[in-house]
């Protein structure tokens with residue numbers, strides 16, 4: 001008789017706990033966490049084990065302040081089960097799994113390797129380390145045969161045998177994945193010299209990276225995170241948002257964009273949009289989290305109407321939208337997808353020249369050629385800008401345009417008069433005329 005697999009063993013030590021306390025105002029804790037994270041953040045491929053230990057130390061210190069029974073804060077299993085149970089981490093894991101393609105893939109690959117065996121038990125059972133060139137399933141079957149069903153499970157998740165026997169996949173949820181992360185971490189110390197084996201190391205990178213992705217949102221602003229107000233996040237992404245009576249109003253936004261925003265809010269569990277008023281769950285948002293929701297929700301057409309945010313690239317939507325709002329029409333745009341340099345096409349060469357002039361107003365950073373305006377980088381070594389910096393720059397420019405749009409609109413209109421030839425151009429975009437003629 002097939003019974004339903006009992007997954008309670010993953011969090012049994014946590015007792016009644018549902019959510020860990022969040023130690024927001026604990027300066028001592030954050031100082032401690034910062035010192036470990038500094039070492040963790042040094043990206044160095046050879047030091048994966050060391051980085052994992054540093055991250056783990058930070059997470060455990062955080063959990064030790066958050067468990068209800070502080071007398072047990074020294075017990076690693078108690079802390080680990082508390083972390084595995086925590087509903088907020090679980091919800092965040094589920095959200096990331098839903099909205100972030102890379103995260104989703106990483107989790108699936110990690111689960112495909114499950115369960116993670118105790119390195120010490122593998123040695124005792126005289127089982128050779130898994131060779132990544134071998135089929136993992138065959139290896140698991142062989143190891144499972146050796147594992148005594150009555151003894152404590154020498155693998156994680158502890159309910160793994162039940163799932164496998166029932167022909168189920170290991171559930172892609174926080175509790176199951178975290179138990180594997182914790183086992184990968186324990187193997188770091190108990191695996192001894194065999195841990196250098198390539199097979200075992202397969203678990204290290206994904207375990208560390210999944211833990212970091214889920215947990216890092218607990219860090220206070222300024223500690224490796226960039227948290228922005230919702231108004232800023234929306235403006236940077238091109239939404240026609242404004243503050244009205246301490247609320248964020250989207251009354252000026254188009255129906256289509258409001259629908260699109262609603263979709264984004266649902267995807268990331270950010271809040272709701274009611275009668276044109278945005279009611280966020282939290283006043284601030286970690287921008288990368290928001291952008292990931294945008295990334296996984298928007299369409300991929302690079303042309304189209306500049307006010308149709310749903311079809312524009314994540315990092316270009318704001319820039320293009322606000323350029324159009326100040327009177328410079330565009331035809332298409334591309335944020336370079338982290339590979340190429342971001343660029344857009346203006347409706348004509350005059351507009352492109354005007355756009356470059358405007359965007360280079362504070363610092364020279366865009367090149368113009370024909371109708372094309374391309375981000376070139378800035379500073380003493382423009383070509384050294386990393387893709388992530390380039391993309392962030394597009395958001396900064398969008399925000400600058402948005403905040404100064406009333407003045408810039410006047411400037412653009414004036415510049416058009418100055419530079420206009422004697423006979424007016426035939427193809428001046430309609431939107432530009434509308435805006436420049438609208439009384440202030």
Ligand SMILES: [Zn+2]
Pocket residue numbers: 005006007157159160163171176
């Ligand atoms: Zn289970």
